[in-house]
Amino acid sequence: MSRSASSPDQAEQPHTNRDPEETGYAQQNRPRPRGTWRFFLYSGIGIFMFFVPIRIGDDTTIPLDHLVNWIRDLLGDAAPWVVLVIIAGGAVYPFATGRWRRNTTYLIFAVLNVVGLAAAVMLVFGFGPAFLFNPDLGPFLYDSLVIQVGLIVPIGAIFLALLVGYGLMEWIGVMVQPLMRPLFKTPGRSAVDAVASFVGSYALGLLITNRLYRNGGYTGREAAIIATGFSTVSATFMVIVARTLEIMHLWLWYFALTLVVTYAVTAIITRLPPLTRITDECFPGTTHRPEQSPRGGRFQAAWRAAGETLQGAPSLPRNLYTTVRDGLIMVMQILPSIMSVGLIALSVAMFTPIFEWIGYLFYPFTWLLQIPEPQLAATASALGVAEMFLPATLVAGAESEVLRLVIAVICVSAVIFFSAVVPSILATDIPLKVWQLVVIWAQRVILSLIIVAPLAHLIVWIT
DSSP states (O other): OOOOOOOOOOOOOOOOOSHHHTTTTTOOEEEEHHHHHHHHHHHHHHHHHHOOOOOEEEEOOOHHHHHHHHHHHHHHGGGHHEEEEEEEHHHHHHHTTTTGSHHHHHHHHHHHHHHHHHHHHHHHHHHHHHGGOOOHHIIIIIIIIIIHHHHHHHHHHHHHHHHHSSSSHHHHHHTTTTHHHHHHHSTTHHHHHHOOOOOOOHHHHHHHHHHHTTTTTTTTHHHHHHHHHHHHHHHHHHHHHHHTOOOGGHHHHHHHHHHHHHHHHHHHHHTTTTGSSOOOOOTTTTOOOOOOOOSSSSHOOOOOHHHHHHHOOOOHHHHHHHHHHHHHHHHHHHHHHHHHHHHHHHHHHHHHSSHHHHHHHTTTHHHTTTTTSSHHHHHHHHHTTTOHHHHHHHHHHSOOOOHHHEEEEEEEEHHHOOOTTHHHHSSSSSSOOOOHHHHHHHHHHHHHHHHHHHHHHHHHHOO
């Protein structure tokens, strides 16, 4: 959960950071997993909560979104205060745990967390500089984004645990293994990383990737491809983007389109520098462990991988306790970052031409592709390098549904943003530099625009 946007030390989730070779899908004689029914029931509940839109009243959306809206209505005027407490916890957390001492990245984010807390306190208590209370700045950021994220991450973590914790992810990983090397030049085991990011979080995917790189499962180039191509935000945060841009009625189209565009761009990027120039060697001091092909039928191999996870999976109450705790820790790290980095970036976008200048890099593409309001689309695309939510905030309320759908996809498919993913990657051992990440980000935005624009026009036309 996959935040989508969170700080480098997001909590790990259990039973997912193992490579498929270790989970046993290439091994034959495993005992029958206990509680096989959990694979079908819990995974089915997770799929239902995230991917089956239902109509309640006048609103048609996925059940998770209905649940979050109901809880927000239940909290009423208390919601801003609840979120403020979470932000305060996030500001104190790195100092209380001593994590701010680890490196410069952690120190910078610890300071930004304090900035985010200060801004949130002023907004909730109603004092501070006038620009902060511009309806399109502070109130919009806090009411439309921060509160929504503050509720959806811990609630969504409950149902993400059902998707991630009982074998479904491993099953999917083995089934798509034959696609990985031809398309992405990565081992089949990297499918687990990709699934972990989309249904869990990019931080979870990065933890898996770094572990396998250090253990010889990936070369440096393979780890870099996975980190910059698969480590995107989770479905939970895609819901927030969709709600911000008022396209929840297109949720299944949006999710499928984002999936296709993200991975299509990754397949292309792997064949371009700077990724092609990253060392294709293992982590220093380790021995390469090439992937073994599964024995027997692929379906049986996938089921063995799922069964291994089921064998070690905790009870439902323990799993829910762990994931809710981790979700709360995660959201404490997310909200101050969004509040500070988001506020800074939105202020720069509103009061300076910096992102408009950066947007000129993308304007020829938005204009040639006939995206409505091409300058706005280009500027919004540029904002994504600071924080993945910011493009959505800039075009929220735009009349064109095509524009809103395009930017909703760009928010996710660009993958790289400085408020979370960049420091998270730099905190690993994966051989990527900041300038390489910036170049890859620009490549991903341009390719995403080229692929998504005609598809967005088509989807809006047929719906």
